[in-house]
Amino acid sequence: MIMRTFYLFRINKEFATLMKKCPYNLFKSMEEIYHTDKKNVSIAYNIYEQLVLPLNKLKINVNLFEKYKEDEHYMKFQNTHMINNFYSDEQSKLIINKSYMLLKSTKSSPTFLKTLKEYENIFVCDFENKDYFWLGTI
Numbered sequence: 001m002i003m004r005t006f007y008l009f010r011i012n013k014e015f016a017t018l019m020k021k022c023p024y025n026l027f028k029s030m031e032e033i034y035h036t037d038k039k040n041v042s043i044a045y046n047i048y049e050q051l052v053l054p055l056n057k058l059k060i061n062v063n064l065f066e067k068y069k070e071d072e073h074y075m076k077f078q079n080t081h082m083i084n085n086f087y088s089d090e091q092s093k094l095i096i097n098k099s100y101m102l103l104k105s106t107k108s109s110p111t112f113l114k115t116l117k118e119y120e121n122i123f124v125c126d127f128e129n130k131d132y133f134w135l136g137t138i
Contacts, residue, residue: 003091004108007034007125008101008116008135010053016121020134026051027125027132034127048099053121057096060119064094067115083111 009030011019019026029051036044057079064081068074073085079096092105094112103112113135116122122135 003104003106004126005128006103006105006110006113007127008103009051009099009123009125010055010119011121011123012051012053013121015051016123023123023132023134026123027130030123030125030132031127034125052099054099055096055101057098060096060101063118064096064112064115081112085111 007030011026015026029047033044033048061076061079061081065076068076068081068083071083073083073090075082075084081094081096083090083092085091088107090105090107090111092103092107092110092112094110095102101116103110105112113124117136119136123132124135125132
């Protein structure tokens with residue numbers, strides 16, 4: 001079973017406006033930060049802080065729980081949301097952190113992405129597969 005790993009970031013509104021038509025440049029910046037070695041971590045962190053806004057963990061957790069609580073394939077524990085749907089062959093795990101969300105899934109278009117579209121300026125990166133896209137409204 002192949003798992004994909006997506007990182008979801010809430011991009012600063014000004015950068016989102018500038019980068020909406022050229023997401024490749026934003027992806028390359030995020031990829032550079034992702035692959036930064038330890039000696040340059042403070043520089044990468046400064047750039048990251050300028051690009052990425054913090055997430056409202058409580059709001060996202062509550063919204064996701066409210067959306068999926070009746071779904072028999074859904075489970076939640078603290079900041080982790082899971083879907084294990086053997087009928088559609090989807091196993092997805094979404095972890096909500098302060099500055100990004102981590103989504104691991106057997107699907108290339110996991111169920112959680114549909115719900116997360118309502119949030120503004122969310123940029124999704126799959127660094128392993130060099131895949132990236134905007135999610136939601138910009």
